[in-house]
Structure formats: C-alpha cells, structure tokens
Amino acid sequence: MSTTNYIGKPTSRVDGPAKVTGAATYAAEFHVPNMAYGWVVSSPIAKGRITKVHADEVLAIPGVLEVFSHENVPGLAWFDRNYKDDVAPGGSPFRPLHEDKIKFNQQPIALVVAETLELARYASSVLRIDYEEEAHETDIEAKRDEGFEPGRGKSGWMPPPPPRGNPDQAWEEAEHHIEHEYVHGAQHHNPMEMYGATVEWRGDKKLTVYDKTQGVVNVQNYLTKIFGLSKDDCRVINQYMGGGFGSGLRPQYSVFLAVLASLELKRSVRVTLTRQQMFSFGHRPHTLQYVKLGTNPDGTLAAIQHHALHETSQFEEYTENVVNWSGMLYQCENVKLGYQLAKLDVFTPQDMRAPGAATGSFALEVAMDEMAAAAGIDPIDFRIRNYAEEDQNAGKPFSSKRLRDCYHQGAAKFGWDQRNPQPRSMRKGNRLVGYGMAGGVWDATQKKAAAKATLTADGKLLVSSATADIGTGTYTIMTQIAAETLGLPLEAVTFKLGDTDMPEAPVQGGSWTAASVGSAVKSVCEAIGEKLLKLAQKMEGSPLKGASIDEVEFVNGQIRLRQDPDNAVVIRDVLQASGETKLETDTSATPNLLKQATHSMHSHNAVFVEVEVDEEFGTVHVTRVLNAVAAGRILNPKTARSQVLGSIVWGISMALMEETVMDHQFGRYMNHNYSEYHIPVQADINDIEVLFVEEEDDVVNPLGVKGVGEIGLLGVAAAITNAVYHATGKRVRDLPIYLDKLL
Amino acid sequence: MIQQSSTSAAQAGGVAAPPPTGTVRLTINGQQHTLQIAPWTTLLDALREYVHLTGTKKGCDHGQCGACTVLVNGKRINSCLSLAVMHEDHDITTIEGLGSQENLHPLQQAFIDHDAFQCGYCTPGQICSAQGLINEGRAHTEEEIKEHMSGNLCRCGAYAGILNAVKEVVDSKSSESRR
Ligand code: FES
Ligand code: FES
Numbered sequence: 039m040s041t042t043n044y045i046g047k048p049t050s051r052v053d054g055p056a057k058v059t060g061a062a063t064y065a066a067e068f069h070v071p072n073m074a075y076g077w078v079v080s081s082p083i084a085k086g087r088i089t090k091v092h093a094d095e096v097l098a099i100p101g102v103l104e105v106f107s108h109e110n111v112p113g114l115a116w117f118d119r120n121y122k123d124d125v126a127p128g129g130s131p132f133r134p135l136h137e138d139k140i141k142f143n144q145q146p147i148a149l150v151v152a153e154t155l156e157l158a159r160y161a162s163s164v165l166r167i168d169y170e171e172e173a174h175e176t177d178i179e180a181k182r183d184e185g186f187e188p189g190r191g192k193s194g195w196m197p198p199p200p201p202r203g204n205p206d207q208a209w210e211e212a213e214h215h216i217e218h219e220y221v222h223g224a225q226h227h228n229p230m231e232m233y234g235a236t237v238e239w240r241g242d243k244k245l246t247v248y249d250k251t252q253g254v255v256n257v258q259n260y261l262t263k264i265f266g267l268s269k270d271d272c273r274v275i276n277q278y279m280g281g282g283f284g285s286g287l288r289p290q291y292s293v294f295l296a297v298l299a300s301l302e303l304k305r306s307v308r309v310t311l312t313r314q315q316m317f318s319f320g321h322r323p324h325t326l327q328y329v330k331l332g333t334n335p336d337g338t339l340a341a342i343q344h345h346a347l348h349e350t351s352q353f354e355e356y357t358e359n360v361v362n363w364s365g366m367l368y369q370c371e372n373v374k375l376g377y378q379l380a381k382l383d384v385f386t387p388q389d390m391r392a393p394g395a396a397t398g399s400f401a402l403e404v405a406m407d408e409m410a411a412a413a414g415i416d417p418i419d420f421r422i423r424n425y426a427e428e429d430q431n432a433g434k435p436f437s438s439k440r441l442r443d444c445y446h447q448g449a450a451k452f453g454w455d456q457r458n459p460q461p462r463s464m465r466k467g468n469r470l471v472g473y474g475m476a477g478g479v480w481d482a483t484q485k486k487a488a489a490k491a492t493l494t495a496d497g498k499l500l501v502s503s504a505t506a507d508i509g510t511g512t513y514t515i516m517t518q519i520a521a522e523t524l525g526l527p528l529e530a531v532t533f534k535l536g537d538t539d540m541p542e543a544p545v546q547g548g549s550w551t552a553a554s555v556g557s558a559v560k561s562v563c564e565a566i567g568e569k570l571l572k573l574a575q576k577m578e579g580s581p582l583k584g585a586s587i588d589e590v591e592f593v594n595g596q597i598r599l600r601q602d603p604d605n606a607v608v609i610r611d612v613l614q615a616s617g618e619t620k621l622e623t624d625t626s627a628t629p630n631l632l633k634q635a636t637h638s639m640h641s642h643n644a645v646f647v648e649v650e651v652d653e654e655f656g657t658v659h660v661t662r663v664l665n666a667v668a669a670g671r672i673l674n675p676k677t678a679r680s681q682v683l684g685s686i687v688w689g690i691s692m693a694l695m696e697e698t699v700m701d702h703q704f705g706r707y708m709n710h711n712y713s714e715y716h717i718p719v720q721a722d723i724n725d726i727e728v729l730f731v732e733e734e735d736d737v738v739n740p741l742g743v744k745g746v747g748e749i750g751l752l753g754v755a756a757a758i759t760n761a762v763y764h765a766t767g768k769r770v771r772d773l774p775i776y777l778d779k780l781l
Numbered sequence: 782m783i784q785q786s787s788t789s790a791a792q793a794g795g796v797a798a799p800p801p802t803g804t805v806r807l808t809i810n811g812q813q814h815t816l817q818i819a820p821w822t823t824l825l826d827a828l829r830e831y832v833h834l835t836g837t838k839k840g841c842d843h844g845q846c847g848a849c850t851v852l853v854n855g856k857r858i859n860s861c862l863s864l865a866v867m868h869e870d871h872d873i874t875t876i877e878g879l880g881s882q883e884n885l886h887p888l889q890q891a892f893i894d895h896d897a898f899q900c901g902y903c904t905p906g907q908i909c910s911a912q913g914l915i916n917e918g919r920a921h922t923e924e925e926i927k928e929h930m931s932g933n934l935c936r937c938g939a940y941a942g943i944l945n946a947v948k949e950v951v952d953s954k955s956s957e958s959r960r
Contacts, residue, residue: 057901060836280902687938
C-alpha cells in the first residue's frame with residue numbers, strides 16, 4: 039500500500055487555508071511604506087482629441103502629487119515592438135497617455151496621484167479636461183459589408199482551412215438543409231478582483247511590482263521594454279489572483295501607470311481600477327455567425343458552412359478561432375469556413391474563457407440541433423452518425439478521443455431516454471420542460487515551461503515556477519505531482535509560483551498550465567530523484583547498489599527496488615548520510631514535437647440540460663446540467679470538477695444573462711457595473727454535475743493531461759438554447775435569451 | 782467623533798479641497814484602532830488601506846457584489862456602503878477575526894472541504910455573509926440558503942460548493958441547538 043500516490047486523487051486546495059482566512063494577499067493589498075495612490079481618469083468620449091488637461095487646478099489641492107497625462111509623460115520607448123506583449127495580436131498596441139488622440143470610450147487619459155486613496159479619487163473627479171469630439175462607429179451592424187480577412191493574428195490563431203469538397207453544391211442538393219444567423223453581443227470577463235498594481239520603489243530605479251496578471255513574465259518583459267529597466271530591477275510578483283478568465287493575459291494599463299508614476303515620483307505607488315473601468319479593456323467580441331448545414335437521406339452531414347464576423351479595434355487585429363472547430367467536430371466531406379473582422383472605435387477584444395470556441399460552438403451546436411430536428415433524428419444519434427474519427431482539418435488522427443463515451447455515459451446518467459422528442463410536449467404545472475444537449479472541442483496544448491526543485495536535509499521539498507494560479511488549482515496539482523514523483527508526503531512539499539525570480543513559465547491560458555508546468559515539475563523532480571539515487575547508492579551497505587533509475591521507485595518517503603520493495607532507503611536518511619544540506623536543480627520541459635506532429639490533440643465534451651420555462655412569464659430556469667468531459671487524465675478530480683462547475687455557471691450566464699450593452703450614440707458600454715451586467719447568483723444555480731470520461735494519452739505530454747479550464751464551457755449555452763427550443767418550440771438565435779424573446 | 786485637524790478646507794484654484802481628516806476609533810476583531818482618516822472614508826477602505834486587514838475584499842465599491850461583507854455587531858453589512866466614522870461604538874468582525882490558518886472556523890473548514898471557491902476573492906465575503914445568515918437564524922433549507930446567500934457574487938461560479946459548505950454548518954448548528 040502506498041500513500042504518496044496523489045495524482046488522480048481528490049485533494050483539497052493547498053492554498054485553501056490562506057484563502058478562507060484572508061491571509062492570501064492579492065496584488066493591490068501589499069502594504070509597502072510611503073505609498074502614494076493613483077486614480078485613473080477615463081475618457082467620456084469614444085473618439086476625438088484632448089485639447090487641454092487642467093492639471094493645475096487639482097495640483098493646488100494639498101496632498102495631490104501629480105497629474106500624469108499625454109501633456110507631461112516623458113518620452114518612453116518609441117517603437118511598437120516595445121509595447122507588444124508576449125500574447126499581443128497583430129497591429130499597433132495601445133500606449134497609455136501617449137498622445138492626445140482618444141480611440142475608445144473609457145480610454146485611460148490621466149492618472150491623478152495623491153497621498154491618499156480618497157484624495158486621488160476626489161481630485162480625479164474634479165479634474166477638468168477639454169475635448170474635441172469626432173464621429174465614432176461602434177456598431178458592427180454598420181460594418182457588415184466591411185469585413186476583412188485578418189493578416190497575421192496572435193500566436194495560436196489559425197486561419198480557417200481552405201474549403202474541402204463541394205460545399206455549395208452539396209448544400210443545395212442535400213435532402214434537408216438549414217441556414218441561420220447566430221449572434222451574441224460583447225461580454226466582459228469581470229473577475230471579482232479588479233485590476234491593480236502595487237509598485238514598491240526600492241530606490242535607484244529598482245522596483246518590485248505586485249500586479250494582477252496571468253503571467254508575471256509577460257508583464258516583466260513588457261515593463262522592461264517600455265521603461266528601459268533591467269530585469270533584475272523589475273521583479274514582478276503575483277501569488278494570488280482573484281480570477282482572470284483571459285483578462286489578465288495581456289498587461290493592463292493599471293500596471294503601466296503605476297510603474298510610470300513610481301519612476302517619476304521616486305516612491306511606491308498603488309493603482310487600482312474601478313468596476314466601471316473593468317469594462318475599459320478587452321472583451322469577448324460581438325460576433326455575427328452564419329451557418330448552413332445539409333444532410334443526406336441516411337442522416338449523415340452533406341455540407342457544413344460556417345462564417346463569422348466579429349469586431350476588433352482600429353489599432354489591433356484581434357483574432358480567435360471561431361469557425362475552425364466546425365471542420366473537425368463532425369465527419370463531413372464538403373466544408374466551407376470563413377472568418378472576418380470589422381474595425382470599430384472600441385478597445386481591442388481579448389481572449390475570454392475558451393475564446394472563439396465558446397462563440398463557434400454556440401452557433402454550430404444550435405445549428406446541429408436545428409438540423410437534427412429538420413431531419414427528424416435524435417440530436418445525440420445525429421452526432422454519433424457524424425462522429426469524426428479523425429481531424430479532417432489537419433488530416434490527422436486524434437491522440438485520444440472518447441467523445442462517444444461522453445454521449446453515451448452522459449445520456450444514461452442524465453436520463454435522456456425520458457425525453458419526448460416533440461417540442462412543448464413535457465410540462466410541470468405551468469412550466470414547460472425541455473431537454474437539450476450540445477458539445478464542443480478544445481485544444482490540448484503543451485508549452486515550454488521551467489521549474490526548480492530544492493530538497494533539504496529535513497526531507498522537505500520546495501518546487502517553484504513563475505506560473506500562476508488564477509483559481510485553477512495550480513498550487514495543488516503541482517504539489518501533488520511533485521509529492522508523487524519523489525514519493526514524499528504532501529505536507530513535505532511546497533510549491534511556489536508567480537514571481538519572475540523563479541524559472542520561466544508561459545502565461546496561464548489556453549488550459550495549458552497543467553500540461554506545461556506539470557511536465558516541468560515532474561521532470562525537475564525526476565532529476566532530483568536521479569541525484570538521490572546516486573547518493574543512496576553511496577551509503578554504506580546500500581540495498582540499491584547497481585540499480586538503475588528504472589529499477590527503483592519513490593514511494594512513502596523511500597527509494598525502493600520495484601522488484602523487491604523491502605529493499606529500501608529512507609529519502610531523508612540519504613541526504614543526512616551524504617552530508618549534503620540540500621539537493622537543487624532546475625530544468626525545463628518542452629513538448630515532444632516529433633510525437634505530436636502526427637496527431638491532433640483535443641479535449642471534448644457533451645452537455646445535457648433540463649430547463650423549465652414559465653409559460654406566462656417566459657422566465658427560464660436551468661434546473662439540471664450534466665457536463666461529460668473527456669480531457670485526458672484528471673490530476674485532481676476535486677479541483678477539476680470545480681473548474682467545470684464554474685464553466686457551467688459561465689454557460690448559464692452566457693445563455694441567459696450576460697451582455698455588455700453599447701449605447702452607440704455615445705459609443706459607450708452602458709451597463710458597466712455588477713448590478714446591470716448580470717451574472718448568476720447563488721439562487722440561479724440548481725443541480726449541476728460533472729462526469730469525467732478519462733482518457734489515456736501518452737502523446738499530449740508525459741502526464742497525459744489535457745487541461746480543464748475551458749472545455750467545460752463549450753456547448754453549455756447551446757444546450758440551454760436547444761432545451762429552451764424543446765420546451766417552448768421557440769428557437770432563439772441571439773444570446774442572451776431574455777424573456778421577451780420567448781413571449 | 783471627527784475632530785478638525787489642522788489643515789483647513791481651503792479653496793484650491795477654483796477647486797474645493799476636500800474636508801479635513803479626523804480621528805476615528807474602531808474596534809476590529811476585539812482590537813482597538815485609532816485612525817486618522819477622512820469623514821468619507823468607507824469602512825472597507827479603512828480596513829484595507831489603513832488597518833491593513835486586506836482579507837475583506839473590494840469587488841465593486843458599490844454594494845453590488847458582497848465581497849466586502851463584514852459583521853458589525855454580528856450583522857452582515859457591505860462595508861463599502863458604510864462610512865468608517867459611523868462605526869465607532871460597534872464591534873466589527875472581519876474574516877481575520879473568524880479564524881486563523883491554525884485554528885479554522887467551521888465555515889472556513891467547510892469551504893475547504895467542499896472546494897467552495899477557486900480564486901478565493903469572493904470567499905471572505907461569502908464566509909462572513911454565511912456567518913451573518915447563521916446569526917439571523919432564518920435560513921435552514923437549501924432554498925432559503927440559496928436565496929439569502931444571493932447577495933454575494935462568485936464569478937468563478939463556485940456556488941454549488943458554497944451551498945454545500947454553508948448547508949453543512951447550518952445543519953450542524955441546528956442539530957447542536959436541538960440537543
Ligand atoms: S465591494 Fe462592497 S458590495 Fe462590492
Ligand atoms: S472564488 Fe473566485 S469569485 Fe468566488
């Protein structure tokens with residue numbers, strides 16, 4: 039019996055005690071001496087020019103230290119490339135306080151710095167700024183005919199594959215066909231913690247930057263390039279993050295402004311944004327999609343056509359993979375995919391949980407439901423008839439894919455057989471009942487990442503990597519991986535993250551942290567293991583003499599022979615006998631490209647939903663959701679389940695509540711606060727459950743893990759939309775499904 | 782009580798300077814604190830920026846999210862909607878006062894056991910709110926708890942875990958009181 043096998047076991051968060059007691063310190067909470075406060079002033083107009091900043095009026099208030107604006111910001115780096123962060127899209131990045139031009143509403147146009155938070159806020163509220171307004175365009179409807187194909191997108195973006203087969207003719211000649219437009223508006227990430235940075239001035243242009251970010255390394259690169267700082271003088275730290283969902287992939291203007299003020303004033307500065315200002319940067323773009331599907335008499339797909347048009351800013355070409363999934367989720371010989379952008383006077387959209395796929399899977403999966411209904415086939419049966427055994431976009435087999443089991447196991451557990459296929463056929467009192475399903479696909483990616491491990495003579499192991507834990511459970515799963523790899527008790531292992539003094543890791547995004555940093559942690563612990571074995575073999579009368587690393591295992595605080603577990607050495611004794619005080623090493627893990635090149639690597643899911651719709655009021659209650667997820671090996675069923683549960687809540691939100699409403703007259707988001715930007719509350723959530731269909735996959739990475747941060751969101755909004763159709767007979771194609779759309 | 786401090790409310794170049802700061806005495810987690818703050822400093826900002834008790838979180842500053850929930854004389858309030866100066870004679874309890882990492886409060890333990898959070902940023906507010914709910918003594922069924930915990934947003938969507946955690950503690954309390 040071994041007790042140090044932690045991988046795959048439900049494990050409580052190791053950072054839990056810190057989080058539930060308030061001991062976990064977030065970026066804007068670090069107490070540094072002699073700190074000033076900065077407050078951001080946002081543009082009230084969408085486009086135009088600042089003609090005058092009346093800074094002198096507020097500088098006269100005792101305690102106000104400085105007003106930074108384009109009028110007085112010193113010459114910083116000149117070239118665009120200095121402002122390009124590691125995940126920037128194509129185009130010319132926005133430079134805060136760089137010029138008099140206003141490019142979007144709520145653009146940061148000044149920073150007021152004062153001795154106290156209250157003073158800075160007050161002074162910013164009375165700061166007068168004169169503008170010259172210009173006509174703006176914020177409505178994508180006006181740009182329907184001005185879509186263009188993006189050039190080079192951000193890394194990870196793939197232009198849609200060229201058409202295959204004869205999609206137009208096949209659609210025309212199909213036995214049944216449908217074509218519809220699907221729409222959702224802009225959505226904002228709105229993590230609970232607002233963006234903010236505490237910059238500690240350590241004298242002589244040396245800074246410690248506590249910043250809310252999904253990638254400390256990205257922020258460090260960005261800041262050093264712009265402000266001409268050396269990396270040693272610009273340490274960036276973020277150990278806890280109050281939610282990200284993609285909003286913290288790119289450095290925010292809050293950290294730029296805090297660093298600017300700190301360097302100019304030569305003292306520590308904190309800048310936090312307001313909830314309103316959380317609507318002043320990236321968002322999931324307003325997207326218009328057109329889908330055409332056709333079926334053959336046997337219920338196989340004759341043609342798939344999917345076109346998307348979404349907004350971007352005037353200065354950057356934000357791209358996400360919206361339509362590509364439609365060429366790989368189902369088997370079809372005739373496929374045409376199109377993808378275009380339209381420029382508006384808004385800030386650049388930004389990756390938001392399952393960017394592109396959340397959008398694309400909504401359209402495709404509602405269309406699939408419509409197609410199944412038109413062809414008179416059960417929606418699950420329809421998907422199984424069109425099951426893709428290989429990725430036709432890439433012409434490669436999947437490294438693993440148990441989506442079929444998600445359909446079968448999910449349907450059985452949900453009770454899909456209780457569904458009467460006829461819409462409006464099921465009810466409970468005055469509520470119409472509907473069952474709907476949908477699903478999706480997401481990338482399984484591994485990036486290069488590094489980690490360092492130190493084993494000390496007291497048997498304690500410290501592992502670190504400059505990655506993040508935005509609520510995903512990184513601390514916990516890395517601790518599990520390290521403990522199991524070296525056979526140490528969980529309590530003996532500490533994992534640290536979020537500090538640029540640690541080995542480099544990529545931004546936390548794309549669901550790749552478990553695979554990337556996990557592989558690095560495993561490999562650095564294996565390296566420690568090899569060193570340990572060598573030392574163990576030098577011990578007097580060592581039972582491990584002559585054993586190769588493959589012949590031993592690290593379990594229960596011991597190194598022992600696999601064949602003969604009684605021949606063992608206690609790990610703590612090894613270091614003590616050797617006289618070494620510690621063993622230390624660092625290493626990085628890179629994807630095995632040779633192995634991966636021949637495969638398509640993805641996670642999949644199938645979502646089953648029950649809704650009840652009040653017949654008179656049109657209110658939709660999501661009474662049950664079951665999300666069946668195939669995402670490789672699940673490292674920690676407890677935290678992984680929470681991620682998928684969170685995605686279900688996000689899907690309910692996307693389907694029924696979430697939308698940032700633009701008033702085009704002002705070019706301004708009008709519901710920019712938590713009371714008018716609706717997200718679910720406790721009372722909105724009923725019976726939600728997760729089913730993991732585990733996969734074995736030695737292609738994706740050495741751990742066989744695919745990541746679960748995003749896959750769970752896919753298909754949820756579509757399944758709810760399909761369930762609402764089944765309940766009411768009304769097909770809604772623009773989200774969110776407000777009650778007026780059902781009356 | 783606010784006492785006038787020496788700086789006067791001078792007119793500054795056409796812009797009125799804000800009212801002066803004053804001394805405010807607060808009892809937080811049983812400890813006395815004397816603060817020199819503006820009369821319009823919220824209880825939330827007083828806690829976070831002046832007492833450095835940052836366990837109480839700011840999610841909106843407008844009474845819309847519940848992240849800033851603390852207990853005042855055992856009653857849950859949104860500390861962002863209340864001025865510090867209004868609480869001089871009150872007993873203020875924050876998340877730091879409920880329990881510590883070495884000595885967790887039952888709600889804190891239940892939140893860990895049920896994985897009732899991800900990022901943890903709404904968590905102190907959820908826990909204080911749950912304690913306030915228990916103090917109110919009115920929520921017993923799941924439906925009631927859901928309704929009365931709906932002033933605390935969780936963007937990570939940890940609601941299922943939160944409900945189970947709160948329910949567990951509510952149930953254990955009511956079985957205690959029945960004994
Ligand atoms: S910060 Fe007080 S309710 Fe949101
Ligand atoms: S745990 Fe992140 S907002 Fe609730």
